[in-house]
Amino acid sequence: MATAGGTPAAAGDNLKRLTDLYRMMVRIRTFEETALEAYKAGEIPGPLHVSFGQEAIPAGVCASLRHDDRLTSNHRGHGHALAKGADAATMYLELYGREGGYCRGKGGSMHIADFSVGMLGANGVVGGGLPIAVGAAQGLKLLKSAAIAVCMFGDGATNRGPFLEALNWAAIYTLPVLFVCEDNGVAAHTETRTVTAGEGPAARANAIGVPAVTIDGNDALVVEETVARLVADIRAGRGPRMMHAKTYRWTGHTATDAAAWRDPKEVEAAKQRCPIARLKAVLIERGLAPSALDEISAAARTEMQSGRTAAHTAPWPGIPSAFEDVQDVGAVHG
């Protein structure tokens, strides 16, 4: 957390805070493990993008956010939603396309949104959240709100035009936005470096005029500390900042993609840098009882299993709802 002067407190000061960070990462991992199981069992339709190995980033980012801060996400957004405060059971209902889901069954995994916690939506278009996030920040500024906007996107998005546009936009209007590039090195089935000129996302951001830092995105403490510092700058009115967080995605692009082209040794090496295992080691070293860690895992499993079961047995949305929420004027009826 930032102190009044804007300096982050030393990351290890507060065991409870680290435990909360750990719990969130475990919940994200368990949410997606459970969702993947359900997907493989044929219970969940549509595309599903999981983020095993990347959990430190959403958990560390959202630890410094307020409830009314807004966040835009991308296609790989389960962790972003959970970390911003969305409810796992309601997310499962949406993944299953059932009544009571966040989008009443109209969005699915790729379009989870929970406006009540400032989560302005996952996005099926790579880079789609960038212009929306800067606009949210501009709107908040116009309304004289103290809230900020956060934009989560992948390395792949940095090759789309809206990346240039949105960063430039945020800089010229000194907007309260934190850009977070989750760099897992791949965009679908292509290693991003093979299709990207220059020095990478942080160099691009700095060149545009958005101060950026590159960090180890698999170290939750570093993520949290960095975000606390950048958010303090943003809240102080110093304009946008970018965090380029390097990480690795253990699985393929979607739930059905084995990513067989990848060297298994590379994946194994990445698992050795598992962000959850790393934070666990820190917590044990700082004296947290192993039983407390087990309880966190057990609680996450119970939460996710009950969410899965409830969603699997929940009713489908009523057919008339297909015609609802299109528009007020000029709506058609079934």
Add this chain to the structure above:
Amino acid sequence: MAEVTLVEAGRLAVLQEMRRDPTVWVLGEDVGRGGLWGQYRGLIDEFGPERIVSTPISESTIMGAGLGAALVGTRPIIEMRIFDFVMCAMDELVNQIAKVRYMFGGQAKPAVVVRTPHGMWRNSAAQHSQMLEAWFAHLPGVVVVAPSNAEDEAGLLVSAIRSDDPVLFFDPKDHWLVPGKIADGEIAAIPFGKARHARQGDALTIVTWSAIVPNVLAAADQLASEGIKVDVLDLRTIWPWDQDAVAASLSRTKRLLVVHEAVEVGGFGAEVIATMIDRLGPSGLKVAKRLGAPRIPVPFAPPLENEVRISPARIVAAAKAAMA
């Protein structure tokens, strides 16, 4: 009644709504200097650069930022300069603005006006002259407005700014300077989906909208001088559109001609005709025809451009053919 140009009518509507509601603001290229045609002239003096925001040439982000700002509770007027540049922001318009409310199960309120001058204007050629309003009638989630005169420009713009639905507002840029009349005092909102009954007659129903309306009215007056009285309905909004008014007119005339400046093939005229055939049955209509541009890009040289332009003479000829 005050005599104003169409561009001034639009400016007064924005001014009135910005005074009424502090969450209304404008973003777009050069709007701080009044906009390309003076649609926003002087507004920056009253509202400052926070509410009249001159932007970089970043169409994706002009459109997308407008949406983001709506999602936190403001009401942006997204000025797109010239319609053809909306093409640079199609993701933000089609995949984002038109989808967020539905896709997020009703959580989002994308209350934006996308204001975009369209159509032929001073031989501007293929990339500055298009009329693709039919594309957006095809797009669930948006309201599509295409006024033809100063009074409708003002009243429909007031409705658009107050609407919680995203509204595509097509300004007829060839008629910016055409004088018209608006009521003194408060500009009243004109509801969407109500046609203007611009000429009365029983011989033929002509359905039309936007920039071509003055030519249709000139044709109707010429026909009247020859003793042929036609009904002219200016739809004003093409989604929703006033199906009741068209059907009521056709119950008298039984003959339909749709005239639009846009390319005839796949144009909104086809939708009007198909809907009326469905609604009135095969015996309800004697004739149903449409008149639009040939399926070629808008050319530059004036004699070539005239091939695309729907002149009053061509409308008169089409009307007579429909009554033969």
